Amino acid sequence: MLKTVVFEQLKQAMRDKDTLTKGVLTLLKSQLDLAEKEQGSPLTALQETEIVNREIKQTHQALEGAEKAERADLIEQEQAKLKLLESFLPEQLSEEEVKQLLTDNGVVSGMAMGDAMKIAKPLLAGKTDGKTMSTVVKSLIS
Numbered sequence: 580m581l582k583t584v585v586f587e588q589l590k591q592a593m594r595d596k597d598t599l600t601k602g603v604l605t606l607l608k609s610q611l612d613l614a615e616k617e618q619g620s621p622l623t624a625l626q627e628t629e630i631v632n633r634e635i636k637q638t639h640q641a642l643e644g645a646e647k648a649e650r651a652d653l654i655e656q657e658q659a660k661l662k663l664l665e666s667f668l669p670e671q672l673s674e675e676e677v678k679q680l681l682t683d684n685g686v687v688s689g690m691a692m693g694d695a696m697k698i699a700k701p702l703l704a705g706k707t708d709g710k711t712m713s714t715v716v717k718s719l720i721s
Contacts, residue, residue: 580621580627581611581622581624581627581628581631581667582608582611582612582615582622582627584667585604585607585608585611585667586608588600588604589601589604589605589608592604599656599659599660600663603660603663603664604663606634607630607631607634607664607667610630610633610634611627611630614626614630624705625704625705628668628669628704628705629704629705631664631667631668632668632705632708632709634664635661635664635665635668635708638657638660638661638664639661641653641657642654642657642658642661645657668705669705669706670706671706671707671708672703672706672707674711674714674715677703677706677707677711677712677715678715678718678719680702680703681695681698681699681702681703681715681716681719682719684698684702685698686698686699686716686719686720687719687720688719688720688721689720690719690720691720692716692717692720695716695719695720696712696713696716699712699715699716700712
C-alpha cells in the first residue's frame with residue numbers, strides 16, 4: 580500500500596533532516612489520509628495513483644510559474660519534488676506502447692473523441708499521464 584511506503588520514507592526524511600522530502604511526503608500522506616477518510620474505506624491502488632498524479636500536475640504548474648518568473652531556486656526545488664512524486668507512480672508507458680494498446684482495444688480513425696477516451700481512460704489509468712493519453716488518442720482518431 581502506497582500510504583505505508585510514504586510513511587516509512589517520511590520517517591526516514593525526518594531522521595535525515597531532509598526538509599524538502601519531508602514537506603512533499605507530508606503533503607502526499609495528508610492527501611492520501613484525507614481521501615481515505617472521505618471514502619470511509621482503504622484506497623485502491625488506482626485511487627492512490629490518481630492522488631499522486633494530481634500532486635504531480637500541481638507541481639508541473641508550479642514549475643511553469645517558476646520558469647516564467649525565472650526563479651532558479653524554485654525551479655530546482657519543483658524539479659526535485661517532481662522526481663520524488665514520480666517515484667511513487669507505476670512504470671509509465673511510452674507513446675508507442677500507448678498507441679499499440681489503444682489500437683488493440685478498438686480505437687480507430689474517425690471515432691469520436693469522447694468514445695475513444697471512454698476506452699482509453701480505464702485502460703491507461705495510472706500507466707500514462709492525461710496529456711500523453713489525449714495526444715495519442717487525437718492522433719489515432721484523426
